[in-house]
Amino acid sequence: MVSFTLTPSELATRHAARTFATTHLTSAKATYASLPTPQARFQSLQPIYSAAVHAGLIKAQIPAPVGGASTSLIDAAILVEEFYAVEASACLTIFGTGLGLTPLCLAFRAELQPFLEPFLSGEGAPLASLVFSEPDGVANWLEPGAPGLQTTAYRDGDEWVLNGEKIWATNSAGWDFRGADLGCVVCRCVDETVVSNATSPSDLITILLVTREDIQRNGDESFQVLSHPETAGHKAVSGPHIKYNNLRLPAKNLLCAPGTGTAIVTHSFEISAMLVGAMGVGIQRAAFETALSFSRSARGGTVPIAQRQSVADLLINIKMRTETSRFLTWKAAHALLEGPGEHEQRREHALLAKVHCSEAAVQSVLDAVNAVGVSAYSTDLPLADLLSTALVLPIFDGGNVGIRRRALQELITADGYQPWFSSFGEE
Template sequence: MIDFTLTETQTQIRAHAHSLAKEHLANARPSYETLPTTQARLQATKPLYEHLVKAGFTQAQVPTEYNGLGYSLMDMALVAEELYAADVNVALTLLATGLGLSPLLIGGTEAQKKRFLGPFTERTGAPLASLVHSEPGGTANYATAGLRTTARREGGGWVVNGEKLWATNCAGWDDRGADLQCVTCREETDGRTMIVLVTREDVAANAPGAYEVLAHPETVGHRAVSGPHVRFREFVAREVIADVGAGVDVINAAFTASGALVGALGVAIMRRCFEMTLAFAKTETRNGCEAIINKQSVADLLIQMKTRCEAGRALTWKACASFPRLAEAAETAHLAKVFCSENAVQCVVEGINAVGIQAYQMRSQYGLLLNDAVCLPIFDGGNVGVRRRRIEAIFKADGYEPWASTFGSQ
């Protein structure tokens, strides 16, 4: 029997995230949004991020055998929805840290996990991790032409050369690198994909200019999230995650899981938009005799918004529940990413239509919501170039069973 009732533990996890979001994040945006640069806005969110760390939300993303709390992907979807609905910027910095840890958790050795996961389980400070994958020229595939950052064996380490862009958190709080960067490269001689592990200690040990932040792009939304343009130039790293050539499988697994969580982010946008629009519709008459929710055109927009949100949440929860059965989860995770991200944008547009011209004012928040929402279909593997192509490949595979992701393979 299918049951969407949360367990007692999941109810507590959601309540904990909701309480923290309400206390520290819900009214935080004015404290940083007027600052002049991305880096200044990011710096201003650091105390808020420290609250999340202290509350255990970085520790939650680490398995229990490494002193973590071992939250499941479903648990993290609950956390993601609550935090992102309150403040997209701080929430995304936290979730990007989880994505940054994914290659280590999926492909790292036991020794590497014990050595590098410690800062993320201690509930102190503001540790950041980053999956450093995207590049200025685009990385819609893992072929040599798509991944230009290289690594060559030299002595006891690897020498990295190349540029990366949009890798959330990779520069750290101070442009000297995140605590942990998992950098995708191609092996210089044969082009096989690999993942090099870079720490702040590695950055400090290299020559000046070996690691450089070239720019912090100003973005339309997510204005206090750092996805900088960085360059590695004859940068010496000591650690490789997984065997050379195994990087593709590790990255695919990491981005499959993250697709489900992007579904939760889309749900959070839809949820917040629906709540704002419902409150407006119940209280505003627009100089008429009754609240505008009594107008069928407004009620119909609200019905569409609520349907999108509920359907997106169900698909997201389904995707999360399918892990760690990656073969079954992949299709649903990609679908959740595509469906929820695109419906988040449409939901905000519907909210704007319900409210009317008043929604075009800065103070209405709809413009901010839309600016944040439009990122979801194009980041974390764009829907057109990456996510739909992954779904297409699944459909084309020999022996594909259309409803295996629903009912299981027979």
């Protein structure tokens, strides 16, 4: 890891990702850009998603111990960077399924294999979703005395009954908006016995598995799409406002019993935090390559504009941010699985990567815009699209201000915190 030299497996991942991006992602915007609604744009990309399934890119996000092909989170970081350097909207749906499967993989038990099987087959276009965010926000979902999650569940005989509204959960409505193939729905248990014994909001957090078959069995009123919000970036991604209404689920659909869900949710989002770092790397890479290529012309002067110090300084800053973002992301990917320390120490770099790389991406695209000048105004260059995507990174997947920096604050202010343990281990 210290040498930052990619292994043969990681080099193969990079090659496969570049090949897929060149073949399928470079033309994706032409497929969806002229369509008038987010739902139409999302649905137009199903053939690309199907190609990703057949290419093994869903199985590649599932850990090998549960039947997938992933043996390294650095592989995942490489895959995300390569895709985001080409086309973010077309690939977030692919990674949304990876995130959707993460709780199932982390809490996997042999009897849950049927839920995972569709995503291992390499066939069709199955979608998974981690269904967490709610219309009123979730930054304070574990704060004592606060309302907490408003999506609730209770046990009724051999079934769980699910109610509530969710929003922004990528893929949560499926291709036809009648539900994803699998949703890991984070909710609050309201059983009287569980509530009476709870000492903190975390004691109530539950995760239920919801399949398309469950929704179909319950009927149309059990699951509704209330709206399809337009978003600043990721213009062809589906993260709708949905509602569960007395959706009845078999007892076997319980992934995490009350009190065990919080750790799985937070661990899932720590992995995704590292991957947002990789998204930021990909965006910065694309911005640098665009600005560098543009700056090699004289633009009416006597020398290429890259030889003007003001422009060169902007390019240098973008390059430095991109490299440091990549190395921090790879460190985070390595640390989550390899350490040092226990999980509490291992997660620090993932949080740092999410905050640093997402904010660096915004600044790097702005620097690229300034280096290019008024020509960035034209959609002939990708900088406007890159900026709209970059602006999303600090606020989605756990906003930097509301969630990620607060988590870092808790880490660094905790009694016994060792500033460099997550980097070097015991000193």
